[in-house]
Amino acid sequence: MSRTFYARGQTGQQLLLGAYQALSRQIAAGNIEMHPRTEMLDLIVVDGRARGIVARDLVTGRIDTYFADAVVLASGGYGNVFYLSTNAMNSNATAIWRAHRRGALFANPCFTQIHPTCIPRTGDHQSKLTLMSESLRNDGRIWVPKAKGDQRPPNEIPEDERDYYLERIYPSFGNLVPRDIASRAAKNVCDEGRGVGPGGQGVYLDFADAIERMGVKAVEAKYGNLFDMYQRITDEDPYRVPMRIYPAVHYTMGGLWVDYDLQTTVPGLFAIGEANFSDHGANRLGASALMQGLADGYFVLPATINDYLARNPHHDAVTDEHPVVQDVLAETQDRLNLLLSVDGDRTPDSFHREVGELMWEFCGMARTDSGLRKALERIPQIREEFWRRIKVPGTGEEFNQSLEKANRVVDYLELAELMCLDALHRDESCGGHFREESQTPDGEAARKDEEFGYAAAWEFTGTGEAPTLHREDLAFEYVHPTQRSYA
Numbered sequence: 001m002s003r004t005f006y007a008r009g010q011t012g013q014q015l016l017l018g019a020y021q022a023l024s025r026q027i028a029a030g031n032i033e034m035h036p037r038t039e040m041l042d043l044i045v046v047d048g049r050a051r052g053i054v055a056r057d058l059v060t061g062r063i064d065t066y067f068a069d070a071v072v073l074a075s076g077g078y079g080n081v082f083y084l085s086t087n088a089m090n091s092n093a094t095a096i097w098r099a100h101r102r103g104a105l106f107a108n109p110c111f112t113q114i115h116p117t118c119i120p121r122t123g124d125h126q127s128k129l130t131l132m133s134e135s136l137r138n139d140g141r142i143w144v145p146k147a148k149g150d151q152r153p154p155n156e157i158p159e160d161e162r163d164y165y166l167e168r169i170y171p172s173f174g175n176l177v178p179r180d181i182a183s184r185a186a187k188n189v190c191d192e193g194r195g196v197g198p199g200g201q202g203v204y205l206d207f208a209d210a211i212e213r214m215g216v217k218a219v220e221a222k223y224g225n226l227f228d229m230y231q232r233i234t235d236e237d238p239y240r241v242p243m244r245i246y247p248a249v250h251y252t253m254g255g256l257w258v259d260y261d262l263q264t265t266v267p268g269l270f271a272i273g274e275a276n277f278s279d280h281g282a283n284r285l286g287a288s289a290l291m292q293g294l295a296d297g298y299f300v301l302p303a304t305i306n307d308y309l310a311r312n313p314h315h316d317a318v319t320d321e322h323p324v325v326q327d328v329l330a331e332t333q334d335r336l337n338l339l340l341s342v343d344g345d346r347t348p349d350s351f352h353r354e355v356g357e358l359m360w361e362f363c364g365m366a367r368t369d370s371g372l373r374k375a376l377e378r379i380p381q382i383r384e385e386f387w388r389r390i391k392v393p394g395t396g397e398e399f400n401q402s403l404e405k406a407n408r409v410v411d412y413l414e415l416a417e418l419m420c421l422d423a424l425h426r427d428e429s430c431g432g433h434f435r436e437e438s439q440t441p442d443g444e445a446a447r448k449d450e451e452f453g454y455a456a457a458w459e460f461t462g463t464g465e466a467p468t469l470h471r472e473d474l475a476f477e478y479v480h481p482t483q484r485s486y487a
């Protein structure tokens with residue numbers, strides 16, 4: 001049985017095409033006004049309610065305000081805080097982080113999903129990682145050489161010298177264990193020195209058995225498009241040699257705290273899809289993100305936002321002249337001006353990469369008390385250096401990607417700190433959050449439900465200041481959390 005339904009490794013793409021078509025239809029019908037290449041830079045909160053946003057036209061640099069009776073953020077996840085991830089390059093945390101700074105609590109920021117089947121990185125030049133569809137684990141077998149440092153080509157390593165480690169450790173689930181388990185297991189074998197490919201940061205995903213069992217034609221029919229993509233990127237033919245894969249940051253389960261109406265703690269501000277923290281707990285299952293996005297936007301929000309509007313009629317229109325709006329506009333402009341004026345010697349990307357690598361090392365697949373403390377010591381230093389050495393060429397009144405990036409890095413440098421703080425305080429392992437101190441004798445995640453059975457919702461109190469933790473206790477009436485076992 002297949003682990004999940006999929007459309008030839010293009011499930012997400014097909015869903016997106018459907019969503020784009022529905023959106024285009026509404027644009028054509030005059031129900032939606034589209035503002036492409038426009039980035040939200042701040043939230044406008046008047047009298048305690050969300051009443052609009054400040055946004056920058058990325059082509060002309062013009063800063064505009066948009067007012068409304070309610071604001072919905074659907075700005076996606078924050079995986080790009082790690083610099084390298086499977087997310088689109090433009091995905092960023094600015095919208096939710098700015099909303100957080102304006103009063104919206106941020107829940108479970110450390111819950112990050114690392115996807116096990118990505119094409120390994122090849123060097124420092126890379127700015128993006130490519131996901132190979134999870135569906136490949138239905139038929140591919142994952143292995144590494146049994147011996148450390150075995151440099152032989154895969155086809156020359158005999159069967160009894162291969163370690164199909166997922167099948168060995170998790171005989172009932174084998175290669176289909178959840179993403180966090182598959183990812184950590186890959187990290188463990190690579191840490192042992194048994195990784196393959198450049199830098200030893202990879203494991204094999206082998207289709208030789210599937211080809212023998214099903215025949216090339218059947219494998220091609222099922223995965224041909226993915227094999228072609230892999231070959232185009234790596235110049236290796238997965239019909240002949242095993243693919244190489246390695247885990248990469250893929251999804252963020254944390255996000256803005258919302259109630260069942262998908263409303264944040266700022267009245268009138270709603271967050272849907274990956275931007276919010278709801279639904280997935282500490283580990284998202286495959287295929288459920290797009291369904292959450294569709295359910296949030298199609299079923300939940302139309303009912304709950306109407307309820308909010310009915311109960312909270314706004315009588316006063318907000319305009320640019322409102323003192324709050326003037327303040328938000330001035331803050332935005334000042335921040336951009338400051339970024340342009342430092343005129344230092346380091347690019348936004350260099351800072352982004354530095355904080356990303358720090359996060360990958362200390363707040364990635366496995367986390368420790370001492371590692372997180374190291375990161376928490378280092379991040380404010382990077383932030384301080386950022387404001388001394390950042391170099392943004394050009395002006396704010398034009399298409400300026402350096403300015404866009406620098407402004408996003410400002411937010412990553414604060415968000416990264418909150419993620420580490422959250423990971424440090426959650427002294428248990430659960431889902432994608434693995435604290436090395438909290439594991440069973442077999443090396444599996446050890447939960448501490450008595451102590452940590454809550455969503456951690458953090459309140460912003462100032463840059464570099466300790467945020468305030470609010471605990472939302474989780475009540476389980478029917479199905480109670482238990483220690484996972486995939487053995």
Ligand SMILES: Cc1cc2nc3c(=O)[nH]c(=O)nc-3n(C[C@H](O)[C@H](O)[C@H](O)COP(=O)(O)OP(=O)(O)OC[C@H]3O[C@@H](n4cnc5c(N)ncnc54)[C@H](O)[C@@H]3O)c2cc1C
Binds near residue numbers: 010094095274287289
């Ligand atoms: C490679 C890949 C494959 C995936 N495959 C699957 C799958 O098969 N099944 C599944 O369920 N899930 C999958 N996921 C996860 C899923 O795609 C995402 O969780 C989902 O798209 C999130 O939807 P969203 O609408 O919340 O946010 P997004 O789709 O991320 O959209 C957010 C949009 O907001 C824009 N934005 C961000 N910040 C701002 C700002 N400040 N101002 C203006 N715009 C902004 C972004 O540019 C983006 O266009 C995949 C993810 C990736 C990266």
